[in-house]
Structure formats: structure tokens, C-alpha cells
Amino acid sequence: MKQFVLITLICIESVAFGNDYPTTPQQRLDLATQKLTKSTTEVEKFYALRDAAKESFSLGKIEDARKFAKELGEVAPKYQSNWNYGNAIHDFNLVLGRIALTEGRLAEAKQHLIKAGKSPGSPQLNSFGPNMSLAKDLLNKGEREGVIEYFELCRKFWKMGEKRLDQWTQELKSGKTPDFGANLLF
Known part of the structure; x- marks a missing residue:
């Protein structure tokens, strides 16, 4: 169901934004770096760094992803009362954890997953839930x-996902790997 809703939202946005809406990873990275370059305030930069880090990683631009994620982690404490703070905490740790894992540092990747789970939440994390890419990578x-x-930590902000977290935890305890569905896309 969540995948259907996500696809529907993407289709609606595609129609609303026409051909200018970024649909490929490269287009999304271009848009993120454009927003970063055009940012005139620190808060604009704070918003743009998150997408720049995630999209850089998705395209294998590891050094750019590392740079953007570290910078996001450095500026985030200034925005603890901002609605995007929880997203920033979660996502800069997600990116740094995935980088650590690709570089063979399993323990560091796990630490970043735990730090991501300590996010205070956000409107997006509280409703759609967190991205499970690093969790899946670690399971692999x-x-x-x-x-x-990490699942236990996510319970404090993802109340709407308690049943899903219960299911995923049971699957893990029984030796299975959960299907994270749309939670690999956010």
C-alpha cells in the first residue's frame, strides 16, 4: 500500500512539475547541488546538504557524499528546533554509515545506524518512517x-510504523531478512 501511495505521489508531482521534475539520480543530484550553490543563507544550505549527500552516495560519488554529510552533521546542532533537524541527524548518519560499510568498516557503519536511530524524528520520519538502506546493507x-x-530506537518517533517494526524484528529473530519495500526509497 505504501509503495502505491509513493508511486501515486511521484506521478502527481511529475504532472505538476512537468518535464523539469528530476526523475533520474543524476537529475536529482544536479538539483540538489544547484540548490546548494544558490543557497544564500545557512538554513538554505542546511536543507540542501541532506539531498546532496544522499544523491551523491547513490551515484557512487563517495568523497562528495562524505563531504556533504559531514558538513550537514556540523551545522545540524544549530537547527535543533527546526522541523528538518531529525531528518538531518538520521540522514547524515545514514550516508556516513553506508560509506563506512563500502570501505569495510562494519563496526563504524553499525555505530552510524544506531546514531541515526537516535534522531528525534521529523514530520517525514514520524509518518513514512526511516530509510532502511543502511539496515539492509548491514543485514547483508x-x-x-x-x-x-535500530528498530527499537525508531519506535520513539515512528509510532505509525510499530506493527511494521514488530514484523521486521520477528523476521530477523527467525533468521529471515525483511522486505523493507518503500522504506528503501525515502
């Missing part, structure tokens, strides 16, 4: 306990 490397701990 055999790390189950850290992922279960």
Missing part, C-alpha cells in the same frame, strides 16, 4: 543485533 553483512537495536 550478517549484522542482525545492531539492526534490531
